[in-house]
Amino acid sequence: MVMAEPSSDGRFGEFGGRFVPESLVAACEELEAAFRTAWSDPVFVAEFHRVLKDYGGRPSPVTEAAQLSKKLGLRLLLKREDLNHTGSHKINNVVGQALLAARMGKTKLVAETGAGQHGVATATAAAMMGMECKVYMGAVDVERQALNVFRMQLLGAEVVPVESGSRTLKDAVNEAMRHWVAVVEDTHYCLGSVMGPHPYPWMVREFHRVIGDEAREQCAALLDGGVPDVVTACVGGGSNAAGLFSGFADSDAELVGVEPAGGAAVTRGVPGVVHGMLSYLMQDEDGQVLEAQSISAGLDYPGVGPEHAHLAKTGRATYETVTDAEVIDAFGLLSRTEGIIPALESAHALAWVVRDERLRGKTVLLNLSGRGDKDVNQMMDILK
Numbered sequence: 001m002v003m004a005e006p007s008s009d010g011r012f013g014e015f016g017g018r019f020v021p022e023s024l025v026a027a028c029e030e031l032e033a034a035f036r037t038a039w040s041d042p043v044f045v046a047e048f049h050r051v052l053k054d055y056g057g058r059p060s061p062v063t064e065a066a067q068l069s070k071k072l073g074l075r076l077l078l079k080r081e082d083l084n085h086t087g088s089h090k091i092n093n094v095v096g097q098a099l100l101a102a103r104m105g106k107t108k109l110v111a112e113t114g115a116g117q118h119g120v121a122t123a124t125a126a127a128m129m130g131m132e133c134k135v136y137m138g139a140v141d142v143e144r145q146a147l148n149v150f151r152m153q154l155l156g157a158e159v160v161p162v163e164s165g166s167r168t169l170k171d172a173v174n175e176a177m178r179h180w181v182a183v184v185e186d187t188h189y190c191l192g193s194v195m196g197p198h199p200y201p202w203m204v205r206e207f208h209r210v211i212g213d214e215a216r217e218q219c220a221a222l223l224d225g226g227v228p229d230v231v232t233a234c235v236g237g238g239s240n241a242a243g244l245f246s247g248f249a250d251s252d253a254e255l256v257g258v259e260p261a262g263g264a265a266v267t268r269g270v271p272g273v274v275h276g277m278l279s280y281l282m283q284d285e286d287g288q289v290l291e292a293q294s295i296s297a298g299l300d301y302p303g304v305g306p307e308h309a310h311l312a313k314t315g316r317a318t319y320e321t322v323t324d325a326e327v328i329d330a331f332g333l334l335s336r337t338e339g340i341i342p343a344l345e346s347a348h349a350l351a352w353v354v355r356d357e358r359l360r361g362k363t364v365l366l367n368l369s370g371r372g373d374k375d376v377n378q379m380m381d382i383l384k
């Protein structure tokens with residue numbers, strides 16, 4: 001079955017697994033067992049959905065983008081994850097992991113962050129749960145993302161600058177994992193996307209499944225019980241796309257992930273091991289992991305979740321790339337035509353919908369993964 005549980009060793013086809021030092025194996029096994037029990041416990045699942053509703057603002061609506069549909073000659077539906085508390089889909093995952101951590105008796109969360117969005121989300125969930133929170137962030141990103149550093153501090157989290165390697169996201173992940181080994185007794189590692197060692201890619205997808213399940217029902221109501229022709233989302237690590245796709249994997253809908261041209265792990269990457277998983281990643285000829293380059297800091301991840309590698313390899317999903325220039329146009333277009341300023345990440349998926357002539361006349365469901373307020377300063381510098 002497509003997008004079912006991975007194999008017992010955490011594989012989606014040939015991808016995934018658990019490539020971690022001996023010292024982390026027990027922690028991953030403990031987490032896997034705890035998640036498996038919690039996720040089949042109706043009390044835990046009900047509490048998860050209650051918090052997402054009362055605190056997170058779910059369900060998020062599906063909006064008919066009438067003006068833009070007319071302009072493009074298709075029917076565009078937007079799944080509005082931008083309307084969630086903290087402004088993106090990320091709240092689903094951090095609420096799920098924080099509740100699970102509490103159930104496991106842990107009192108502290110540790111997380112990695114690149115642009116700062118996942119750090120802010122984790123700090124939010126920690127504050128809501130009365131937990132301590134430590135966020136590892138590359139020193140370069142600490143400087144570039146001063147506002148998010150302050151947000152995390154405001155929420156009561158400690159931000160730890162990482163000085164190793166290129167001092168960006170991939171180094172922050174390594175450092176967070178290293179820290180976790182030492183403090184696993186009372187600390188949960190709240191990983192930010194469908195990546196890392198088993199059970200993270202599976203667990204994080206399950207916490208985001210709510211996006212796809214809601215959208216499936218909402219589309220059925222709009223489309224006489226049918227599904228859209230095409231279901232699309234942007235792909236960094238791949239969590240918002242995995243959540244959306246999981247609601248449509250068993251249908252006829254075409255699934256399309258959209259990557260930045262400068263961070264196209266599925267489209268241009270090669271199989272390799274990074275951050276505890278086997279997946280596609282961007283490497284140079286010597287096998288060094290490359291820095292991803294994109295206008296959107298939230299998509300600057302050189303790898304991709306292993307389930308996307310599997311979906312691509314089996315052909316159940318396809319992956320497209322868009323350039324920064326196309327993204328900038330799409331960002332302005334949605335703002336003007338619909339009164340919705342999208343996150344630059346989400347604008348990637350829209351940029352592909354705008355470009356691809358093959359979509360004319362079709363019904364397209366697009367995951368609007370986040371709101372663009374965080375990006376207006378950057379866009380003002382570019383567009384003015």
Ligand SMILES: *Cc1c(COP(=O)(O)O)cnc(C)c1O
Binds near residue numbers: 237343
């Ligand atoms: C973090 C983020 C992404 C990228 O993460 P995925 O795991 O690929 O979903 C996309 N959109 C928004 C708004 C984000 O904050």
